[in-house]
Amino acid sequence: MVEKMAKGALSSLDEKLVALLVAHGEIPCSGAAIGAGLGISRAAVWKHIQGLRQRGYRIEALHRRGYRLLGEPDFPSLERMQPYLTALSLLHPKQAYFFAETDSTNARASQLARDGAPEGTLCCADAQSGGRGRMQRVWVSPAGENLYFSVVLKPAIAPNDAAQITLLAGLALAQTLRDDLHIEDLYLKWPNDILIGGRKVAGILTEMMAEPERVRYIVVGVGVNVNGRVGDMPADLQCIATTLRESSGRSFDRSQLLARFLDRLGYWYRQFLQGGFAPLRESWLQYGDIQGRxxxxxxxxxxxxxxxxxxxxxxxxxxxxxxxxxxxxxxxxxxxxx
Structure with a gap:
C-alpha cells in the first residue's frame, strides 16, 4: 500500500513567503529579497521553496532573477473547504483525513470504521494507486485533477436497505453539479453513475459491514472527473468518459465541490433517516434519465x-x-x- 498523508496548514514563515510571491505577481522576487524580508538565509529560502513545491505550489525559478509563483494547489483541506461548509454538512471535523496518495479511499475509510471511527469520517486523496468502481472495475486516479473521497455512515437500517444509500449519494452529487456548479445536460444513471451528454463523469461505490439484521457501517466512495483532459485518459475510456472541465469549458475548485457535496449529502441523509427512501424517490427521478429508456x-x-x-x-x-x-x-x- 502506498500512503502519503497530505500535510496540514502552512507555517507562518511559508505563509509570508507565499504572500510575498503573490504580491510580486509576474515580477520575479530574488532569493536575497525573500531572505531579507523573512529574516532567513538564501539556503533556507531554497529549502522553503522546495517544501512549498512538494505541497503543490507551482514556483518557477528564473536564473539570476529569482522566483515567481505560477499557481497554488487546490487539493481539498479543511481550511479551503471551510467557507462552503454549513451546519448541514455531513462531516466530522476532527475525523477528516487528506492523503497525497493512497491505495483506495474506500479501503482507508473502511479500516477507520472498523477501528471505531465515527459517522462523518472523511478520507480524501489527491491520487489513488488502487482506485476501483463497481464489479471491481479500475477507477483511473491521477493526481492534481479529480476528486476521490469516501465518507463513513452509520445508519440504523437493515442491510437490505443499504443500496438506497447509493441512490441518496447520487442525488446529492447530481444536485451539487447541476444546481450549485451549473453543469448542463447532466443526469443520473441507475444505480450509481452520473453522466454528462451520455458520458460518465462520476461514479459511486458503496460498501458496508453488516450483521444479519443491522448495518454496522457504510462507506460511500465517490470519484469525480473534475479538471483533467479526456485525451489523457486510457484509450478505452476516451469515448465513454468526460470531465467537468471539458464538458463545461471551466475549471473547478475541488475544495468547494467537495464541501458543497457534503452539504447536500447531509441534507438528504437526514431526510432518509427520518422518512426512509420515499422522500428521495421523486427527486431522484427528476435528476435521472431512465424512465422509458x-x-x-x-x-x-x-x-x-x-x-x-x-x-x-x-x-x-x-x-x-x-x-x-x-x-x-x-x-x-x-x-x-x-
Missing part, C-alpha cells in the same frame, strides 16, 4: 434487454423484459443505456 441489464451470469419503466419505492429498477414481456424488479446489476 431501452436498457441492457448485466449480471455476472446473464444479461437481458428491455425498457426501464420506473424505480419502485425501495429504489429498485423496474424493467419490462424484451424476451418474456415480464415486468422485472432489478435489485442490483450493471445497467447500460441503449
Amino acid at each position: 431501452r436498457v441492457r441489464v448485466n449480471f455476472y451470469a446473464e444479461s437481458f434487454t428491455g425498457v426501464a419503466e420506473s424505480m419502485d419505492q425501495n429504489g429498485c429498477l423496474l424493467v419490462t423484459r424484451d424476451d418474456t414481456g415480464a415486468l422485472t424488479t432489478v435489485v442490483a446489476g450493471d445497467v447500460n443505456l441503449l
Whole structure:
C-alpha cells in the first residue's frame, strides 16, 4: 500500500513567503529579497521553496532573477473547504483525513470504521494507486485533477436497505453539479453513475459491514472527473468518459465541490433517516434519465434487454423484459443505456 498523508496548514514563515510571491505577481522576487524580508538565509529560502513545491505550489525559478509563483494547489483541506461548509454538512471535523496518495479511499475509510471511527469520517486523496468502481472495475486516479473521497455512515437500517444509500449519494452529487456548479445536460444513471451528454463523469461505490439484521457501517466512495483532459485518459475510456472541465469549458475548485457535496449529502441523509427512501424517490427521478429508456441489464451470469419503466419505492429498477414481456424488479446489476 502506498500512503502519503497530505500535510496540514502552512507555517507562518511559508505563509509570508507565499504572500510575498503573490504580491510580486509576474515580477520575479530574488532569493536575497525573500531572505531579507523573512529574516532567513538564501539556503533556507531554497529549502522553503522546495517544501512549498512538494505541497503543490507551482514556483518557477528564473536564473539570476529569482522566483515567481505560477499557481497554488487546490487539493481539498479543511481550511479551503471551510467557507462552503454549513451546519448541514455531513462531516466530522476532527475525523477528516487528506492523503497525497493512497491505495483506495474506500479501503482507508473502511479500516477507520472498523477501528471505531465515527459517522462523518472523511478520507480524501489527491491520487489513488488502487482506485476501483463497481464489479471491481479500475477507477483511473491521477493526481492534481479529480476528486476521490469516501465518507463513513452509520445508519440504523437493515442491510437490505443499504443500496438506497447509493441512490441518496447520487442525488446529492447530481444536485451539487447541476444546481450549485451549473453543469448542463447532466443526469443520473441507475444505480450509481452520473453522466454528462451520455458520458460518465462520476461514479459511486458503496460498501458496508453488516450483521444479519443491522448495518454496522457504510462507506460511500465517490470519484469525480473534475479538471483533467479526456485525451489523457486510457484509450478505452476516451469515448465513454468526460470531465467537468471539458464538458463545461471551466475549471473547478475541488475544495468547494467537495464541501458543497457534503452539504447536500447531509441534507438528504437526514431526510432518509427520518422518512426512509420515499422522500428521495421523486427527486431522484427528476435528476435521472431512465424512465422509458431501452436498457441492457448485466449480471455476472446473464444479461437481458428491455425498457426501464420506473424505480419502485425501495429504489429498485423496474424493467419490462424484451424476451418474456415480464415486468422485472432489478435489485442490483450493471445497467447500460441503449
